[in-house]
Amino acid sequence: MKTYAIIPARGGSKGVPGKNIRLIGGFPLIAYSIVAARLALGIDRVIVSTDSEEIASIAKKYGAEVPFIRPVELSQDQSPDRDFVIHALDWFSAQESGSEPDFLVHLRPTTPFRDPSVISQAVQRFIETPNATSLRSAHPCSESPFKWFLLKENGFFTGIQTDDMDMLNQPRQMFPTVYIPDGYVDVLRVSFVAASDTIHGDKVMGFVSPVCKEVDTLEDFEALEFQLEKQGSPLYRYLIENFVQES
Numbered sequence: 001m002k003t004y005a006i007i008p009a010r011g012g013s014k015g016v017p018g019k020n021i022r023l024i025g026g027f028p029l030i031a032y033s034i035v036a037a038r039l040a041l042g043i044d045r046v047i048v049s050t051d052s053e054e055i056a057s058i059a060k061k062y063g064a065e066v067p068f069i070r071p072v073e074l075s076q077d078q079s080p081d082r083d084f085v086i087h088a089l090d091w092f093s094a095q096e097s098g099s100e101p102d103f104l105v106h107l108r109p110t111t112p113f114r115d116p117s118v119i120s121q122a123v124q125r126f127i128e129t130p131n132a133t134s135l136r137s138a139h140p141c142s143e144s145p146f147k148w149f150l151l152k153e154n155g156f157f158t159g160i161q162t163d164d165m166d167m168l169n170q171p172r173q174m175f176p177t178v179y180i181p182d183g184y185v186d187v188l189r190v191s192f193v194a195a196s197d198t199i200h201g202d203k204v205m206g207f208v209s210p211v212c213k214e215v216d217t218l219e220d221f222e223a224l225e226f227q228l229e230k231q232g233s234p235l236y237r238y239l240i241e242n243f244v245q246e247s
Contacts, residue, residue, distance in 0.1 A: 003123060004045045004101040005037035007064065008084045009109050010075045011052030015217055020050075020109050021058050022221060025228050025236050026245030029215065030055065031062040032112035032235050038063050039116035039238065042123045043105060049084045051075035062243065067091065081106070082199050089190060102190055103127065108183035110215045112224065113233050119185050122207045126187040133201025135187040137209035138179035146175040184209035 009030050013019040021028040030048070037046040048059040048066050051074075056066040068091045074083040085104065092100045105123055107114075126135040147168050149157040159168045185207065186200075193199050215221055228236060239245075 001103070001127070002044050002099070002101045003042055003103040003105060003127075004047055005040070005043045005105040005107055006085070006088055007033050007037065007046070007048045007059075007107050007109055008081070009048055009050045009052070009055050009059070011050065011055055012075065012077070014077065016215075016221070019215070021055055023246055024112060024221065024224055025233075025239075026247065027236070027239045027243065028058050028062070028246070029112055030059060030109040031239060031243070032233075033107045033109045033114070034059060034062045034064045035235050035238055036114040036116050036119060037105065037107055039235075040105075040119040040123070041116075042120050042127075044101075047088065049088055067095070082193075085188065085193060085199050089193065100190065104188040104190060104193075106186040106188060108214075111183035111212050112215065113212065113227070113235065114184060115210065115234065118209060122185045122209075123187055125207065126189075126205055129205055131203060132205035133189060133192045133196075133203040134199065135185070135205040135207050136181060136200065137184040137186065137207045138181045139184075139209050139211045141178040141180050144172050144175035145178055147172065179206070179208065182209060182212050183214055184212050 007030065009020040016022060020030045034046055037043050046064045048064045049070050050056055050066065051070045051072050056069065059066050070084055070087055074087055089100065105119065122135055122137065126132060146160060148160055150160060152158055188199055192201055213224055213227060215224055
């Protein structure tokens with residue numbers, strides 16, 4: 001049973017140019033996900049899928065493998081996750097026959113501050129649940145969307161499920177817990193992906209992750225720098241101890 005981490009990192013980013021290699025605490029954004037995968041138990045290889053030679057070089061510096069360069073046509077803004085997953089699996093099948101993974105741990109570089117032990121827990125739980133087609137992480141929403149409003153065409157508010165505004169004013173504990181999908185960790189079952197036209201399927205195992213900050217804008221980078229300064233990170237400590245900060 002082989003488990004590979006796969007970290008997708010396109011070179012293009014309209015919101016923040018060079019986002020995946022922009023520095024946080026003196027280290028490229030992608031370095032945090034690479035280190036998290038390397039420190040997590042149960043992961044045999046750490047693969048970065050990118051269309052950028054620059055990202056590939058940086059990823060190798062921090063201990064990832066970049067055995068292939070992803071085609072540009074599979075690295076567009078609208079390219080679905082399935083594109084880079086299938087490309088990677090096809091490459092392993094063609095170029096390293098017999099080395100194909102049984103599980104892929106999908107780690108988005110835009111979620112830098114993970115706990116490697118949480119990744120390990122997710123992988124182990126998924127492996128122990130053979131009827132699950134995939135695993136996805138999410139954290140509890142602090143305010144239930146069931147209390148939110150929709151604005152009708154006549155200019156009046158209504159609830160998502162009811163017009164009874166008094167009902168919507170009940171304490172949040174009276175409503176179902178809702179979870180926000182995040183990029184902490186996803187796990188894919190390769191045998192299912194190979195036999196299907198989807199990568200997640202209809203039996204998605206829920207994994208409740210710690211609340212995590214994801215980065216998409218310059219303001220997000222500033223917030224993560226502030227978080228790092230105030231709270232620190234075990235990944236940051238590892239990077240400091242093993243690599244030279246960049247400027």
